[in-house]
Amino acid sequence: MFYGWNLCALSTLGNLIIQGTAIYSMNSFIEPLFEAYGWSRTATSASMGIAALVGFGCAPLIGTLDMHIGSRKMMCLGSLLAAAALFGMGATDNYYIFTACFCLVWAASQCCGGLVANGLLCHWFKVHRGLAFGIAAVGMSFAGSIIPIFSLFCITHWGIANAYYILGVCAALLCIPCLLMVRERPEMMGLAPDGLAVEKKQNSCETQTSDSDEAAHRKDPSIxxxxxxxxxxxxxxxxxxxxxxxxxxxxxxxxxxxxxxxxxxxxxxxxxxxxxxxxxxxxxxxxxxxxxxxxxxxxxxxxxxxxxxxxxxxxxxxxxxxxxxxxxxxxxxxxxxxxxxxxxxxxxxxxxxxxxxxxxxxxxxxxxxxxxxxxxxxxxxxxxxxxxxxxxxxxxxxxxxxxxxxxxxxxxxxxxxxxx
Structure with missing residues (x-):
């Protein structure tokens, strides 16, 4: 099986666990947060709205960082950032700290999944690029039926704080496959997009010329x-x-x-x-x-x-x-x-x-x-x-x-x- 499909599955998992938590977890937490801290639905809805704005608004910054440090580091950073933020949401009873942590979860969802995952898959697929994006995006849809039920189960049995801690552990565990599996481009594994074998250059001068031409071609326009x-x-x-x-x-x-x-x-x-x-x-x-x-x-x-x-x-x-x-x-x-x-x-x-x-x-x-x-x-x-x-x-x-x-x-x- 082409290695790119493994990265596609990893992107699906990132979208399910981190983006799914950012988008759908509040379905289970709104009422318990009101009972525990007295936060109204208007307040929690405002927290969700602010977090979503921050998550999408920081996309240019996240994309720029990805271009400089690479997808593997960004996805590992995203999983750890989401874990830390979820631990913060569970540990605090301060509304403003909670909202700030929620903003970090949304931002992290663009790193481990979202924008960064799409950029990774774009390099690994050409003929089947649309299908790869579709499979990765399915994680967000499945999260709508998995994350709320899982969160509610955790809240019912172990309380709000521990539920957030468990979600944080799940996010942190994503760092392991991200570190071990992610490769920026198929050429690093002797492959081309969609799994075609890469032709080896017999002449080192031709290779250097080709690489320099490709680097020039890949130089992005200015902002x-x-x-x-x-x-x-x-x-x-x-x-x-x-x-x-x-x-x-x-x-x-x-x-x-x-x-x-x-x-x-x-x-x-x-x-x-x-x-x-x-x-x-x-x-x-x-x-x-x-x-x-x-x-x-x-x-x-x-x-x-x-x-x-x-x-x-x-x-x-x-x-x-x-x-x-x-x-x-x-x-x-x-x-x-x-x-x-x-x-x-x-x-x-x-x-x-x-x-x-x-x-x-x-x-x-x-x-x-x-x-x-x-x-x-x-x-x-x-x-x-x-x-x-x-x-x-x-x-x-x-x-x-x-x-x-x-x-x-x-x-x-x-x-x-x-x-x-």
Whole structure:
């Protein structure tokens, strides 16, 4: 088996344990924290929002560090930082210290998984890059069903502090496989992306010339040059708007079904169906990105997302709603797979980290999604107005992606050169 798939599995594990803890653990801790320390849901929600902003906001810094010290050190650092922060969350009853530690967990999730893992996989895969991103992103989806249950079990049996300590130990243990397994590039193991054998250079002079040319090619543009690239804004805003609306919709899907008249059990069942579809669809979108090119796959899913949001304001029977949940979940599950695939296709593995650190900054839009539905329900007693706002935003994102010229992509140019 190609060694890159081992790194893909490690990235999945990092996304599950650390990103999953950052995103989903509060489902289990909100009520116990209120009972233990008197922290209101508004306070804990604010802590989550601040931590998410810090996590996505520090992406440019994390990407820059990764470019200087390498993925293995960054992933080890991320696991240890997450462990220390989780121990801090368990040890304190001070809200501000707790929030600061939570911010560190979110930042660490970009190191052991997230941004750094995507950069690593971009070097190890070319033909199957989309599928690799999809498999790695599945960890976040599975975490939604694993982390809350595991956390609640720990809280029930050993209390809040020990539950955080256990999560911290799990994060720290990730440092061992990261240290032993991670290799920056397949060339270090005599391989090429996707497992092809590397041809050995017989002439040392040719090797030195090739290496120097490659190093020059891999030199990233300056920060000012990056900020002047319109493609970064088209990709970041386009996919960012789609991801923003997908996150907001999935976060309050159960109340929407309750609003439509379904009982709580049925509404939760429909939400679970959408969540499972969201997770499993990442494999499909990764495969499709490899088959028809990532930019086309992103445009397709955003068009389908617009259609799904249009259907959201309609009322269906049980079976049709079940099918709708599968459809909507599949649309919402695509962005974490397709966004890095598009960046890799357009800028190539040599400039992936340099570019993705800036594109990731647009993921801050995700934090704007939740108030839209809340405001819609408070003012109209329905989520439908919020869904219509989402529809317009995703449509704008689709238009932005249509402005991208895929023939300017680094991978497209490389494929054209190989054919010629």
């Amino acid at each position: 000012r040059q990056f900020l002047c690239m319109k493609e970064i804004y088209l990709i970041g805003l386009g996919a960012g708007l789609g991801l923003m609306c997908a996150s907001g919709l999935m976060s309050q899907l159960k109340p929407r079904f309750t609003e439509l008249g379904y009982d709580s059990v049925t509404a939760m069942t429909f939400m679970s169906v959408a969540a499972v579809s969201c997770g499993l669809s990442k494999f499909f979108w990764g495969w499709l990105a490899d088959a028809i090119r990532p930019i086309r796959a992103l445009r397709l899913v955003m068009a389908l997302h617009v259609l799904a949001l249009g259907l959201s304001v309609m009322h269906f029977g049980y079976f049709t709603t079940f099918i709708y949940c599968i459809f909507m979940g599949a649309c919402c599950g695509s962005y974490w797979t397709l966004l890095p695939a598009v960046v890799g296709f357009y800028f190539g593995p040599a400039h992936f980290l340099g570019t993705y650190r800036f594109v990731s900054f647009f993921l801050l839009l995700k934090s704007c999604a939740y108030p839209i539905l809340g405001y819609s329900f408070d003012k109209t007693a329905s989520y439908e107005a919020g869904y219509l706002v989402y529809l317009v935003l995703v449509f704008i994102g689709l238009l932005l992606t249509l402005l991208l010229n895929e023939k300017k992509g680094a991978e497209y140019k490389a494929m054209t050169a190989e054919k010629n």
